[in-house]
Amino acid sequence: MTLQRTLLACAAIAIGSAGAAHAEEITVKVGTVRSITTVAILWAAEKGYFKEFGIKVVNENLDTAANSIALLAQNQLQMVEGGISAGYFNALEKNLPVTMVLDRVSSPLGHNLMLRPDLKDKITRIRDLKGKTIATNGSGAVSTYEVGKLLESDGLTINDVDIKVIPFTQYSIAFANKAIDAALVIPPYTAQLLDGGHAVAFKDPDDIVKPHPLTIAVSMINTDFAKANQQLVRNYYVAYLRAIRDYCQAYHGGAVRAEVIDLLVRSGTERAPRDAAPIPVACAPPERACEHAQHARHAGLVHPEQISQYSVAARTPARPALRWGGRRQVWTVQA
Numbered sequence: 001m002t003l004q005r006t007l008l009a010c011a012a013i014a015i016g017s018a019g020a021a022h023a024e025e026i027t028v029k030v031g032t033v034r035s036i037t038t039v040a041i042l043w044a045a046e047k048g049y050f051k052e053f054g055i056k057v058v059n060e061n062l063d064t065a066a067n068s069i070a071l072l073a074q075n076q077l078q079m080v081e082g083g084i085s086a087g088y089f090n091a092l093e094k095n096l097p098v099t100m101v102l103d104r105v106s107s108p109l110g111h112n113l114m115l116r117p118d119l120k121d122k123i124t125r126i127r128d129l130k131g132k133t134i135a136t137n138g139s140g141a142v143s144t145y146e147v148g149k150l151l152e153s154d155g156l157t158i159n160d161v162d163i164k165v166i167p168f169t170q171y172s173i174a175f176a177n178k179a180i181d182a183a184l185v186i187p188p189y190t191a192q193l194l195d196g197g198h199a200v201a202f203k204d205p206d207d208i209v210k211p212h213p214l215t216i217a218v219s220m221i222n223t224d225f226a227k228a229n230q231q232l233v234r235n236y237y238v239a240y241l242r243a244i245r246d247y248c249q250a251y252h253g254g255a256v257r258a259e260v261i262d263l264l265v266r267s268g269t270e271r272a273p274r275d276a277a278p279i280p281v282a283c284a285p286p287e288r289a290c291e292h293a294q295h296a297r298h299a300g301l302v303h304p305e306q307i308s309q310y311s312v313a314a315r316t317p318a319r320p321a322l323r324w325g326g327r328r329q330v331w332t333v334q335a
Helices: 002-023 036-046 069-073 086-093 142-152 168-176 189-195 223-228 230-251 257-266 286-298 304-309
Strands: 026-033 055-062 079-083 098-106 112-115 133-136 162-165 182-185 200-203 215-222 321-324 331-334
Touching: 026 036, 026 230, 036 055, 036 079, 036 230, 036 257, 055 230, 069 079, 069 086, 069 098, 069 215, 079 098, 086 098, 098 223, 112 142, 112 189, 133 142, 142 182, 142 215, 168 182, 168 189, 182 189, 189 200, 215 223, 223 230, 230 257
Parallel strands: 026 055, 026 079, 133 162, 133 182
Antiparallel strands: 079 215, 098 215, 112 182, 112 200, 321 331
16 A cells, blocks of 8 residues: 555656646747758757757748848847858847857858859850849848859959849749849759759859858857856757757768658658758858858948957867857857
């Protein structure tokens, strides 16, 4: 009888603890630009990596990270995953509570400057784009940076073309209506535009844009939120990096490869079971991210004094931890 009461008591404690843990689950809102690299968050949620730490991730789809810095600074989004933009550097100058945590995408990028099909025999080199309309997904976004660098490789500047800001999801319509002549496109949209006959591949930034390798997308965080929830943030990135390791193994033919590709298709990130693209996390030297700031300065998108204040440091160890480095620095992932 005593044993029975003890077992019942233990069961009640276990149920109560589980209920308490569930009640204490914390929601973190993360803004992401839909791309293959989003699979890291999707995988961590699917496999329960976030749930193990009592974290519920709400994924908010963005057209571009460039226009979401205000949402991040206001803590409407606690984190944002997307391209490095002029808006980020301007936010630092205004002392807004935002910073980079770690690299999300580095070379090779898999991006492409694509042309309208009827122009493939008329535009044969980059300088032929002078006076043409080129789409990017955000003013001052990394796609605009890539267009600028591509133009510079053949004697043009961003001022020699008409930049039109259009969400990636609307590129096919813009090409079909001849509203644009070219566009800087990222996966999975490159394959979708090719498959649909909406555009043809023209120039690969990986072959032209220097320096190389290059960091073009990162994970950003609201620093007020991070300082108030240090253990939560640490746990989030432990789960996140665990998912990244799984994905990298899948990319190199690991046992979960088919499962990861299936998740990309089920989530709508990819329309067909294609080979997954890499997520080279923090493989580019940290100073490579400053290249974006330098280019934005020359384009008049950020103030010169802001460049020297910018610093970034990130790496992905086997057993990650996070340490706060101050408003003007970053959250540093350390072993």
